[in-house]
Amino acid sequence: MFTRGGGGETAVRRRLLLARVGKREGRGEAARVVLNGGPEEATGKQQPAGGCSSRGWGTGEVEAESRRQQLLPAARANAFVRVDSTACESSGRVTNLKSQLSSLERENVELRRQINELSMKLQIAGQGKDETLYKPGPFGTVKALRTNPTVTPDESVNPRLAKVLEEVAVKKELIVALANNNVREMLEVWFTNIKRVGIPNYLVVALDDNIESLCKSKGVPVYRRDPDEGIDNIAKTGGNHAVSGLKFRVLREFLQLGYSILLSDIDIIFLRNPFEHLYRDSDVESMSDGHNNMTAYGFNDVFDEPSMGWARYAHTMRIWVYNSGFFYIRPTIPSIELLDRVAGRLSHEPKSWDQAVFNEELFFPSHPGYEGLHASRRTMDIYLFMNSKVLFKTVRKDAQLKKLKPAIVHLNYHPDKLKRMKAVIEFYVNGKQDALRHFPDGSE
Amino acid sequence: MSGRRESPLMRGGGAGPPLSRGSRIAAAVVVGVALGCLCAFLYPDGLFARAPDSAIHWPRRAECDTSREVAKLKSRLVLLERKNAEFKKQINELSMKLQLAGQGKNEALYKAGPFGTVKALRTNPTVTPDLSINPRLANILEQVAVKKELIVALANSNVKEMLEMWFTNIKRAGISNYLVVALDDNIENFCKSNDVPVYRRDPDDGIDNIGKTGGNHAVSGLKFRILREFLQLGYSVLLSDIDIIFFQNPFDHLYRDSDVESMSDGHDNMTAYGFNDVFDEPSMGWARYAHTMRIWVYNSGFFFIRPTIPSIELLDRVAYRLSHEPKSWDQAVFNEELYFPSYPGYEGLHASKRTMDIYLFMNSKVLFKTVRKDAHLRKLKPVIVHLNYHPDKYDRMKAVIEFYVNGKQNALERFTDGSE
Numbered sequence: 001m002f003t004r005g006g007g008g009e010t011a012v013r014r015r016l017l018l019a020r021v022g023k024r025e026g027r028g029e030a031a032r033v034v035l036n037g038g039p040e041e042a043t044g045k046q047q048p049a050g051g052c053s054s055r056g057w058g059t060g061e062v063e064a065e066s067r068r069q070q071l072l073p074a075a076r077a078n079a080f081v082r083v084d085s086t087a088c089e090s091s092g093r094v095t096n097l098k099s100q101l102s103s104l105e106r107e108n109v110e111l112r113r114q115i116n117e118l119s120m121k122l123q124i125a126g127q128g129k130d131e132t133l134y135k136p137g138p139f140g141t142v143k144a145l146r147t148n149p150t151v152t153p154d155e156s157v158n159p160r161l162a163k164v165l166e167e168v169a170v171k172k173e174l175i176v177a178l179a180n181n182n183v184r185e186m187l188e189v190w191f192t193n194i195k196r197v198g199i200p201n202y203l204v205v206a207l208d209d210n211i212e213s214l215c216k217s218k219g220v221p222v223y224r225r226d227p228d229e230g231i232d233n234i235a236k237t238g239g240n241h242a243v244s245g246l247k248f249r250v251l252r253e254f255l256q257l258g259y260s261i262l263l264s265d266i267d268i269i270f271l272r273n274p275f276e277h278l279y280r281d282s283d284v285e286s287m288s289d290g291h292n293n294m295t296a297y298g299f300n301d302v303f304d305e306p307s308m309g310w311a312r313y314a315h316t317m318r319i320w321v322y323n324s325g326f327f328y329i330r331p332t333i334p335s336i337e338l339l340d341r342v343a344g345r346l347s348h349e350p351k352s353w354d355q356a357v358f359n360e361e362l363f364f365p366s367h368p369g370y371e372g373l374h375a376s377r378r379t380m381d382i383y384l385f386m387n388s389k390v391l392f393k394t395v396r397k398d399a400q401l402k403k404l405k406p407a408i409v410h411l412n413y414h415p416d417k418l419k420r421m422k423a424v425i426e427f428y429v430n431g432k433q434d435a436l437r438h439f440p441d442g443s444e
Numbered sequence: 445m446s447g448r449r450e451s452p453l454m455r456g457g458g459a460g461p462p463l464s465r466g467s468r469i470a471a472a473v474v475v476g477v478a479l480g481c482l483c484a485f486l487y488p489d490g491l492f493a494r495a496p497d498s499a500i501h502w503p504r505r506a507e508c509d510t511s512r513e514v515a516k517l518k519s520r521l522v523l524l525e526r527k528n529a530e531f532k533k534q535i536n537e538l539s540m541k542l543q544l545a546g547q548g549k550n551e552a553l554y555k556a557g558p559f560g561t562v563k564a565l566r567t568n569p570t571v572t573p574d575l576s577i578n579p580r581l582a583n584i585l586e587q588v589a590v591k592k593e594l595i596v597a598l599a600n601s602n603v604k605e606m607l608e609m610w611f612t613n614i615k616r617a618g619i620s621n622y623l624v625v626a627l628d629d630n631i632e633n634f635c636k637s638n639d640v641p642v643y644r645r646d647p648d649d650g651i652d653n654i655g656k657t658g659g660n661h662a663v664s665g666l667k668f669r670i671l672r673e674f675l676q677l678g679y680s681v682l683l684s685d686i687d688i689i690f691f692q693n694p695f696d697h698l699y700r701d702s703d704v705e706s707m708s709d710g711h712d713n714m715t716a717y718g719f720n721d722v723f724d725e726p727s728m729g730w731a732r733y734a735h736t737m738r739i740w741v742y743n744s745g746f747f748f749i750r751p752t753i754p755s756i757e758l759l760d761r762v763a764y765r766l767s768h769e770p771k772s773w774d775q776a777v778f779n780e781e782l783y784f785p786s787y788p789g790y791e792g793l794h795a796s797k798r799t800m801d802i803y804l805f806m807n808s809k810v811l812f813k814t815v816r817k818d819a820h821l822r823k824l825k826p827v828i829v830h831l832n833y834h835p836d837k838y839d840r841m842k843a844v845i846e847f848y849v850n851g852k853q854n855a856l857e858r859f860t861d862g863s864e
Binding site: 093094097098100101104105107108111112114115118119122123131132135136137138139140141142143144145146148151154252255256279281282289295296297298300301303305307308309310311312314315316317318319320321332333334336337340343344355356359360363364365366367368370371372373374375376377378379381389412413414415440441442443444 | 513514517518520521524525527528530531532534535537538541556559560562563564566568569570571572573574672675676699701702709715716717718720721723725727728729730731732734735736737738739740741752753754756757760763764775776779780783784785786787788790791792793794795796797798799801809832833834835860861862863864
């Protein structure tokens, strides 16, 4: 099962990003801390039930003492160590030493954390210069900046939108969806569930009058852009791919105003508040189209070419694409550049699919004739942010996985979305255990 | 807790009827016991922090089993102490610098411009050099490097022949900034006698064992530990394997805009630079096609690494994983750390990457499967050729020199595409 993230961003962030040392709170349980430095990683509890082994580095475990510590200050411990030991020691001494050791180890971890924090800040302060402002520390203490700084908000970009966002957003973040009349029914299911979960910060960008009135009549926060021929033509009449491409042009303003956006498709059911499960440590945090740990989080897909003989096996890095229908994007420079790049390519390559372009810009390194984007990315947990292939091929058939309650379910892999959405609600909300039974794995 | 409350017993005389001596004594005892209970409750481990030295004064029987454990624990303590002191110094340094820099903000210092004008930082700033970590190496690098960059190779006696070919060609191409990190005496002397810049590390048990006797994979893993110092000294390193022929000066062909710029194991544009490898699962019907991002790995035998924070973190990560996962291959780990985004339980590295041109920095599969058979591609002169895909490296290296340097057009003909 998953740990429910604590209340706000801070609590979640602390628990997931920083190795929590138990001693200061006086709790005696063994804490899973990062001993050898390097990036603090989420604790083992965050692993999906599929049992993917953590490939993070620098894990270690420190057994926290359960009794109240009478901690020796470091100076005294020094004096102690220099005392010549007599040939035989009592076991009481051993216990003493062990407790000193564990308190030193805790101090060690805390110091590493401080070093990381300070070096992050220095990296931010030194951005734009050719040289960093400091020397890197010893092995295992170096940590690069991953969480890029946010842009300075620029309200002049769209004062009307700025006002709307100020009222709707919570902690400068919100869910955003684009909708035209083609998806009216699904939109109703979409916002009904959001309301049921109790999520207040969401917004529908209405692409036509119909949707705008629907939202207003149902008390759904809605925003209508100023008329813009290019966008409006596609918006009113476009099929789902065309409208999907629009989002990259529409979202830019949101980011420029300094808001983080959780972009959501309409064929998504919300079962928990997704904001309690975000790490917020990358430019883009997105759900995957993958169906297991390997495909979702990346793996070494070995390519076999027998005719090469000795070197028949070529190693390749492979990962299933991010779903451009559900991602969390922070208002940073790389994020805005990403949106610009995708929007630019979509308008110049008429047969392109926005999801493919979105991923290519995120994944390909620079090569001759192309400059890579270099934005930081995080893949969302596939059992929390569940795509419908994972649900129908795996989860609904597994006794343990069935008990998980995901944060969202995205019906991306199936054409009969509305039907399946309703069945998903029956299953997860109303507890009807056989609600998902009569659907095939795929579409036939 | 009668001791706490003020009672007539506590106050000096005068307040009540005079008590008999017996009751006074009894009262004193009760007060004393009560105070003792109070202290025991509040300070279960003793009123004063006990110096452990006091344990020495306890009467003792001979319990010698624990003395070894104690010795071990003590040495660990000393180590941790030293580390913590180092960390504290580092923290002080960093906080002072931060204050000078005016406290890192979470916000960028400017607003984003209009469509198409935004460009994120890809070329990370280089670290401040720290000469104190290895003054001897700093001296050597100062003499050998050109514009703070140089070629570096690791070699032990197993590859002596190929090493000779390696530096002969480097000299022929007119490259002056290169260095051999000799892993044993043989190679060190060999380099000195051939006037090749060489560096011998200070003895280090861990590294030296692998260095002297290790096979190519083990030695290959060493480079990630050795290179760190080079980066800390502020030098960009073009790490080179020994089975590489240089034809042109590689430094004329580098972009230097990423943390890591590496040659690819791919054999064409798609595999080398990345492509959308569509996965077909017919049973899914409407959604049978799943898109995937796929790219052939970077070759960890030839890459240019800039002295930035992400680069150093990369080296640390790879070195750490190699030492903790005994069956791992350094090239695989190197690539995984570079490619995989963060996911639950793992924090991604996020270094910027550039793939070198596969016809300029050519791997042997490209050469033998494609280039030598194509009339146009044959005329290209690569910057380097890396004989990574074939086991008979020495033979092929000689043939490659015959072909590209001496112009013998049929020099490559007798070789198979692969190894059979």
